[in-house]
Amino acid sequence: MAQPFTLKNIISIADFSKQDILTILKTAREIQQGKISLRLLEGVLMATCFFEASTRTRLSFEAAIKRMGGDVIGFADAAVTSTKKGETLADSIKIIGQYVDGIIIRHPLDGSARLASCATDKPVINAGDGSNQHPTQTLLDLYTIKESQKKLDELTIVFAGDLKYGRTVHSLAQALTHFNVRLYFVAPPSLQLPPHIADDVKGRQIKFSFHDSLDGVLQKADVVYMTRMQAERFSDTNEYMRVKNMYELKAEDLKGVKKNLAILHPLPRVAEVHTSVDTTPHAWYFRQANNGVVVRQALLAHVFGKL
Amino acid sequence: MPKTTLSVSAIKEGTVIDHIPAGCASRIISLLHLTSQQKQVTVGFNLPSKSMKRKDLLKVEGREITEQEGNRIAVLAPKATIVIIKNYTIVKKYIAKTPKEIQNVFVCPHPQCITNHEQAETRFAVSTHGIHLSLRCVYCERTYQDSDIREYC
Numbered sequence: 001m002a003q004p005f006t007l008k009n010i011i012s013i014a015d016f017s018k019q020d021i022l023t024i025l026k027t028a029r030e031i032q033q034g035k036i037s038l039r040l041l042e043g044v045l046m047a048t049c050f051f052e053a054s055t056r057t058r059l060s061f062e063a064a065i066k067r068m069g070g071d072v073i074g075f076a077d078a079a080v081t082s083t084k085k086g087e088t089l090a091d092s093i094k095i096i097g098q099y100v101d102g103i104i105i106r107h108p109l110d111g112s113a114r115l116a117s118c119a120t121d122k123p124v125i126n127a128g129d130g131s132n133q134h135p136t137q138t139l140l141d142l143y144t145i146k147e148s149q150k151k152l153d154e155l156t157i158v159f160a161g162d163l164k165y166g167r168t169v170h171s172l173a174q175a176l177t178h179f180n181v182r183l184y185f186v187a188p189p190s191l192q193l194p195p196h197i198a199d200d201v202k203g204r205q206i207k208f209s210f211h212d213s214l215d216g217v218l219q220k221a222d223v224v225y226m227t228r229m230q231a232e233r234f235s236d237t238n239e240y241m242r243v244k245n246m247y248e249l250k251a252e253d254l255k256g257v258k259k260n261l262a263i264l265h266p267l268p269r270v271a272e273v274h275t276s277v278d279t280t281p282h283a284w285y286f287r288q289a290n291n292g293v294v295v296r297q298a299l300l301a302h303v304f305g306k307l
Numbered sequence: 308m309p310k311t312t313l314s315v316s317a318i319k320e321g322t323v324i325d326h327i328p329a330g331c332a333s334r335i336i337s338l339l340h341l342t343s344q345q346k347q348v349t350v351g352f353n354l355p356s357k358s359m360k361r362k363d364l365l366k367v368e369g370r371e372i373t374e375q376e377g378n379r380i381a382v383l384a385p386k387a388t389i390v391i392i393k394n395y396t397i398v399k400k401y402i403a404k405t406p407k408e409i410q411n412v413f414v415c416p417h418p419q420c421i422t423n424h425e426q427a428e429t430r431f432a433v434s435t436h437g438i439h440l441s442l443r444c445v446y447c448e449r450t451y452q453d454s455d456i457r458e459y460c
Binding site for chain 2: 111112199
C-alpha cells in the first residue's frame with residue numbers, strides 16, 4: 001500500500017521524500033488518463049499571490065484549480081497590493097489566509113514561501129522564491145522526464161545555462177538525488193551550480209561533473225535541461241551581455257545524440273533553444289509546460305486530502 | 308613541576324568560558340553582546356592548552372551564562388567549557404552542547420534571504436561533520452560554515 005502524502009505546505013523539494021514524489025507523479029498520470037474525478041476541489045477557494053511576474057506557473061495553477069471545481073482570487077503584480085505601502089509579507093499572508101483555504105505564492109526573495117507558511121495555518125504552496133526553490137516546477141519536470149524516458153533511474157541528465165540563479169535547476173538537482181542518475185552541469189564558471197546545492201548532490205553520492213561547453217556532453221545525454229540566462233537576477237549588466245548567448249542549441253547540433261534524448265526547458269526561452277529544435281522529436285518543452293496542469297492538480301488534491 | 312597558574316585573574320561571581328578555539332573569543336563576545344552590558348570581561352587570547360595547543364578564554368564578572376546561551380556558544384566553540392563561579396568557587400561546570408537548531412542568534416549572510424528584509428527570527432539547522440559545523444538557513448536554504456557568520460542578532 002502506498003504511503004499517505006503528508007506534506008501540508010509545499011515549500012521546498014528538500015521536504016519531499018522519494019515516496020511523496022512518486023505519489024504525486026502517479027496521481028498526475030491517473031488524472032491525465034481520466035481515472036480520477038476532476039471535481040475534487042469543489043468549495044475550495046485559493047489565493048494566487050504573485051509578487052513577481054509569471055505566465056505559465058500562475059495560469060497553470062489557476063487552470064488546475066478551476067478545472068477541479070475550485071475557485072481562485074489573487075494578484076499578479078505586487079504594485080497593486082499593500083506591499084507598496086510598506087506592509088510586511090508576513091502581515092499580508094496572515095490576512096489573506098483568513099479569506100481563503102490555501103495560498104500559492106511567488107516572491108522575489110529567497111525563503112519568502114517558508115516565512116509565509118509560518119504566518120498562516122492555511123496550506124502554502126511555493127511557486128518560486130527568488131533564486132531558491134520552485135518545487136512544483138520540479139514535479140512537472142520529473143513527470144516529463146518519466147514520460148519521455150519511461151523511468152527515472154539510470155539516466156544521464158545534463159543541466160545547461162544559468163545554474164547559479166536558476167531555481168528550477170536547484171530544485172530538480174536536489175530531487176534527482178532520490179534516483180540513480182549521472183548529472184552534468186554545463187555553465188560559464190560565474191554561473192555554475194551554487195556550492196550549497198552541489199554539496200547536497202555530493203552528499204547523496206550522485207556522480208556529477210562541471211563543464212563549460214556542451215561539446216562531448218550532449219551525445220551522452222538522455223535528458224538536457226536548458227535554462228535561460230536570467231537578466232533580472234544579474235547585478236552586473238556587462239556580465240549578462242557576455243554570457244547571454246553562450247549556449248544556443250540548434251537542430252543541427254543534435255546530430256549523433258541518443259534517439260531517446262529529451263530536451264526540457266522551464267520556459268520562457270530566449271535564444272538558448274533555437275526554434276529549429278521545435279520540430280525535432282527531441283523537443284519536450286511544450287509538452288513539459290502542458291504537464292504543469294495535471295501535476296499541479298495532483299498536488300492540490302493531495303494537499304487538501306482529497307485522495 | 309611546570310608552572311600552571313592561569314594568565315588571567317580569578318573572578319568572584321560570574322562565568323568562565325574555557326576551551327574556545329584560538330581567535331574566536333571576540334566572536335563570542337559579539338554573540339553574547341558582552342560589551343554592551345557594562346560587565347567586566349577579561350579576555351585571554353592564544354593561551355597555551357594541552358588539548359588545543361592554543362585556546363582563548365573569557366571571564367565574565369557578574370553574569371551567569373545560561374545553558375541555552377552556552378549551547379549557542381557551542382556553534383562557534385564546539386568544545387567550550389562553561390564554568391559558573393560563586394564566591395570564587397566553581398558551582399557548576401559543563402561542556403556546551405551543539406543545538407540541532409539555533410534561533411535568532413546569527414544574521415543570515417545571504418543578502419537576498421527574506422530574514423534580511425522582514426522582521427523575522429533567523430533559524431539555522433545545525434549539523435556536524437567531524438569537527439566542522441554547518442549551518443543551514445531554514446528560509447533561504449543556504450549552508451554556511453560557522454566562519455561565514457559575521458553578524459549577530
